[in-house]
Amino acid sequence: MKYIYTLFILLTFPLFNDAQKSVLFVDDSGDQFMNSQYLASTLDSLGIEYYYYDANGLNESPFAEEMLAFDVVIWHTSSWGVGLHLWNKDKTLNPELVNYLNNPKAKFWLIGNDFMYDKYGTPVVDFNEGDFPYDFLGISQYKSQSYADDGKLGMPKATYMPTSGIGVNDLTWSVGNLWYADGFLLAPSATPVYMMDGENNYPLKSEITGCSNITPAKGHVLTYGFDLALAKNFDMMKDNVSAVLNWFDGLATNNKVKSLSVNSSIFPNPTKGQCTIQLSSRADVQINIDLLDINGQFISSLDNDVNVNSTKSNIMVDVPSNIANGVYIIRLSSKDSLKYMKLIIVN
Secondary structure, three states: OEEEOOHHHHHHOOOOOOOOOEEEEEEOOOOOOOHHHHHHHHHHHHOOEEEEEEHHHHOOOOOHHHHHOOOEEEEEEEOOOOOOHHHOOOOOOOHHHHHHHOOOOOEEEEEEOOHHHHHHOOOOEEOOOOOHHHHHHOEEEEEEEOOOOOOOOOEOEEEEOHHHOOOOOOEOEOOOOEOOOEEEEEOOOEEEEEEEEOOOOOOOOOOEEEEEEEOOOOOEEEEEOOOHHHEOOHHHHHHHHHHHHHHHHHHOOOOOOEEOOOEEEEEOOOEOOEEEEEEEOOOOEEEEEEEEOOOOOEEEEEEEEEEEOOOOEEEEEEOOOOOOOEEEEEEEEOOOEEEEEEEEEOO
16 A cells, blocks of 8 residues: 655554565655656555655655664665755765664665766766675676667667576666666676677676675665666566565565675676686685576586685686686675676687
């Protein structure tokens, strides 16, 4: 059931029923396409109780305390990110959002085209510790935009990476190829969820356009660098929303495997078969290194019982010679945590 977010409604109805998820849906879009309303209608269809907060109409962001009253906050910037409350309207930091995301109880889903552009302009932009995208979204670089950086083709498809554990679907678009979806490089704490996809010659193929960031001292954040409201049909969008809310639900049980806190890189990448994995960690940890296909299926073990500490270690591994060219996943695993990296094979 949808409630319009006003003081009267909040005084009249309870914030949430313990038997249900409760969602705060923040419409942070100034466009005229009704995309936010369309996306929010999936919650009605799923029977989810939610409050619709029109940040653009109210001209203010919700307070941190308000957001923490809900199980999940969905923040939608739609397809035209201009003057967003996400960035406090003046391209600075939204202090209420920062306070909310600094709480481990926070569960936050950011969706939309151009929210990076609104603050940072055109890519490439690098981020480090202390920057909002790095600390909360798990993004180390705002790398590209479809259409702007792919020869004006647009992104044909967003392909789901099953190793994220969310269970969402691949996405195509009601508008044909999608313009101005954002491509990212990820911080060590983040896990890829979607990558840009198309024919083999698509220039931005395999760039990350969706990620999750789960850190013990902060909230859990899922970021889509594209507007889910432009999915090809309503069922595709609805199934995606349902899977994500179930994933957020599962995080509350603490059964989710933690993200492995190890700094890592692969070079060369792409590779013809042999590559070096560079690893370091503030705390001593022992890890295994495995090769998976893009669907998360195990292919082979590359190394076991690797000791990682604050000194950078270079681990040389040989990829099996009989696998085909394409995108693969390197899985780093300890006894209680996981991390994934993309590896491209070009023989």
